[in-house]
Amino acid sequence: MASLDTKLVNVLGDRTAKALETGIGAKTVMDLLRHYPRRYEVRGELTDISTLKPNDDVTILAEIFSVNVRPLHGRKGTILEVVVTDGSAKLSLTFFNQAWRERDLRVGRQGLFAGKVGEFNNKRQLAHPDYELITDGADVDSAVDQFAGKFLPVYSATGKLPSWKLAQCIALAVEALDDIPDFLPERIRLNHRYPTLREALTWLHNPTDLSQAESARQRLTFDEAFLLQLLLAQRKDQLRKLSATARPARLGGLLEAFDLSLPFQLTQGQREVGVEIESDLAQSHPMHRLLQGEVGSGKTVLAIRAMLAVVDSGGQAALLAPTEVLAQQHLRTLKKLLGPLGEGGMLGGSDHATQVTLITGSQSAVSRRESNALAASGDAGIVIGTHALLSESVAFHDLGLVVVDEQHRFGVEQRDGLKAKAQFPPHLLVMTATPIPRTVAMTIFGDLDVSTLRELPLGRQPITTHVIASLEKPAHLSRAWARIREEVALGHQAYVVAPRISASSPTDADMEFLFGNASQELTSVEELAPMLHAGPLSGLRVAILHGQLNSDEKEKTMSAFAYGEIDVLVSTTVIEVGVDVPNATMMIIMDADRFGVSQLHQLRGRVGRGDAAGLCLLVTTAEPESSARIRLEAVAASNDGFELSRIDLEQRREGDVLGVSQSGTRSHLRLLRVLRDESLIDLARKDAQDLVQSDPLLSHHPDLIQELKKISADESVDYIDKG
């Protein structure tokens, strides 16, 4: 008898075990049983041979009429052809290299034969059918009952392991299975009326009917969600037990002065989230919060308020931004919004003022030394930076809060690297403008508290988006350039986005990954800008921006654009995230089909940030009705980031949704689909939280601890840390 941890060698023998290890990476009985069927084939009611149609899955009762083995034409091997008849017609069954079946398949014997009807040389046939011969004198009716109406698992075959071979091995393993412990707490199992683990595994691989298979699948899917949520709940519980310095907001400090000087009223949502953040910061355990919100919903202000609260109570805050363009912009915004409050130590600075400094990879050595010193002494209450913030030379006097903007651009190590620069666990606020569906958030960011900003500030006009098919309607593209001229004439500004920097530069890896190789000629910034300048946009102030410019050039261009000294910015996706120039009202995206749905939504979020309406044109050469075109139409039809991110996620494979490493064949998420299994994840999360609350160390559930250990050991769970 076998347990789930028994090595396959001991159940199936050496050769088969080896084949299974190379084929599907299975070493133990559990590994093998986790190779779930893709679907089931039903051996249906008996069919007359005369009515068979190609591609039907059929079961017939027939008598063997002739048997014939011959060598394969021009190749090694034999073919066994068995012709059967049911009186209504004849049908041929073929087996390759299985001449040994001749011993059983003798003329005159009756049997049941099942398979998919194929056609060869205009003759219908079944290749490698399942069959069961009926022993002479046996009860034909009961043989039929047993054979037909059965649900046969179909497995994804790999290499040398066809589905039927896998089915055989799995059936043997299921048969050998002893009484096995069930890690799912019985109370939870009974509550959901799930089968035991043993039943579930047996039913999934060998159901008597589809409802059995379904209930097995439910249970095993629940297991996946439950274990994951349990890990997250435990992690959250541990975080809650860490101690951090409480940073309660102080009356009469920077935060209050900032609120008074704000040129606008906070939205209802901003106020609510602001309160959540402030009360988190006032706790003596670290805040661990994700702020997600629609593009342009005003997350930056909330980050600034959180940072000021921390500065007010004597600590420092670091703001990590994914690009230099964005880091520079944050510095400009802060300086503008803080005014004298941000000029601490300087003449004319306010009494309780602080200093804001910027650390990036490409600043000069002198200015870098200056910034480092301000951070280390604590004179800079707020330190903004790119990845450079993580370098060893950067130290803080008392880092109390880490804010990560556009967190999806960073890995866990980077976030943790910055956190490690604090003496005590700092508070953490991560922000993302790619709103994701709730269950995905719960799964990826399960150990974070989530705040969501759904509304845009009052007075925003919706962005209108159109798709322009530049091949079918070239006139529309000319019209698009003319529209830019009109916007500029009204005193507004525009972006033109292209997928690559120069004719020779590759597109970015993400795009290759999503859309395959970029063999098609793609528009480049360096080619497009002079063309526009000499042609349709002549006389306008056109500038270019991309990642390969040095930091001075980037800063100069971006701030010139922000101050309205540039009319049209021709750029790569470096402006995708965060860039905020409210006077820009129009965007044209070239080769828009090269970008993902959420990415397009992010990009166009650069316009329509002020009180004038925004216009975004998606230019494409993709065929009408192509999936690329449909994707673009979807973006044009909706301004709802949540809906679009769902569309985006639905197009990815599950591993990519969760960011699981691609090699994760051993990943324990096999059945769970975070978009589809929303209610199941809800249930599992609730159960997991209740359990951790009553028994944080799971001391009453040793089997569960074992099971969690197995998952944690699996390297592919790093997605859990994505927060």
Ligand code: ADP
């Ligand atoms: P995102 O959430 O995409 O990061 P930002 O924080 O950059 O958005 O804010 C977008 C713009 O909206 C900025 O110009 C900001 O100053 C402005 N803004 C933020 N909150 C409000 C508000 N309550 N009323 C009006 N404008 C606001």
Ligand code: MG
């Ligand atoms: Mg932002």
